[in-house]
Amino acid sequence: MRLLLLLAGTFFFTNGFGQTDRFLKQLTISWKQYPVIHFNLYVEEGRYADQHIDLVKQDLENQRSGIIDFLENKNFTDTAHIIIVDTREKIKKILGFEAQGFAIPENNTVVFLYSQDYSLATKHELTHYYAFHIWGRPADNWFSEGLAVYNDKKWSGYQIDSLAKHLKDNKKLYPLSVLSKKFHSLNAMIAYPQIGSFTGFLLLSYGKPKLRELWTKGFGEIKKIYGKSLKELEKDWLNSLDKFLQNDIDYSRHL
Structure with a gap:
């Protein structure tokens, strides 16, 4: 989920297949490769993703189509390397930390967890991947989470604006x-849906060109971009949440 590490260190920075190959070699397992139109898929032979490979292919292609349309570049072409494993331990072995998915767009790679217990986080992680390639590196790394959460529309099974209303x-x-300065040190189960909802508010209220400008220039320029301070926009966003229902949300275990 977090783009922070990929932008912070040289470990992840390389072009082409080289780094992907290094990731694959972290696990002494038999990999099966499926080249498709826009992806090279690497799955564990005989494991869950391999058994459901047609669904995986279709999901990836469907999500890609919707995301590049959302980012307004239907002509974008690339080949993304997709590595899929079935346990958090294997993800940790590859990346050095646990995750359900992680995008590394600087070397055209996305790593996913997919099993009977974990759905593919395709829309979230592919939004990171394609936004980086199409919109460029965000001025504020953490703000990429806002776009990914908003585009996925849900967090922990709840619609993000209803969840934000509940919070x-x-x-x-x-x-x-505070969130804009300390995002990754805060409770992710609050910070992620919060920035996703706020991102959606900015997009729907002011349009995509201004959101893309914020992506490029950063929150330090927010008043120049929107004509309002962050505090004023925050007040408008909080007021907008009142129209959303927040019944039947049980989120106490995350707080």
Whole structure:
């Protein structure tokens, strides 16, 4: 989920297949490769992804089509290397930390966890991947999470604006001034849906060109871009949440 590590170190930075090959060699297992139109898929032979490979192919292609349309570049061409394993331990062996998915767009690679217990986080991670390639490196790395969460529309099974309304009513939201400075040190189960909802508010209220400008220039330029301060936009966003229902949300285990 986090793009922070990929942008922070040289370990991930290389072009082409070289780094992907290094990831594959972290596990002494038999890999099966499936080249498809826009992807090279690497799955564990005989394991869950291999058994459901047609569904995986279709999901990836469907999500890719929707994301590049959302990012307004239907002519974008590339070949992404997709590595899929079936346990968190294997993800940790490859990346050095646990995750359900992780995009490494600088070397055209995305690593996914996929099993009977874990769905492919395709839309979230591919949004990271294609936004980086089409919109460029974000000025604020953490803001890439806002775009990915918004585009996925849900967090932990809940619609993000309804969840944000629930968190607001329970006084659990962070001030955006804090969130923008300490995003990755905060409770991810609050920070992620919060920035996803706020990103959606900016997009729907002011349009994609301004959101893309914010992506490029960063939150330090937010008043120049929107004509309002972060605090003023935060107030407008919080007021907008009141129209969303937040019934039947049980989120206490995450707070």
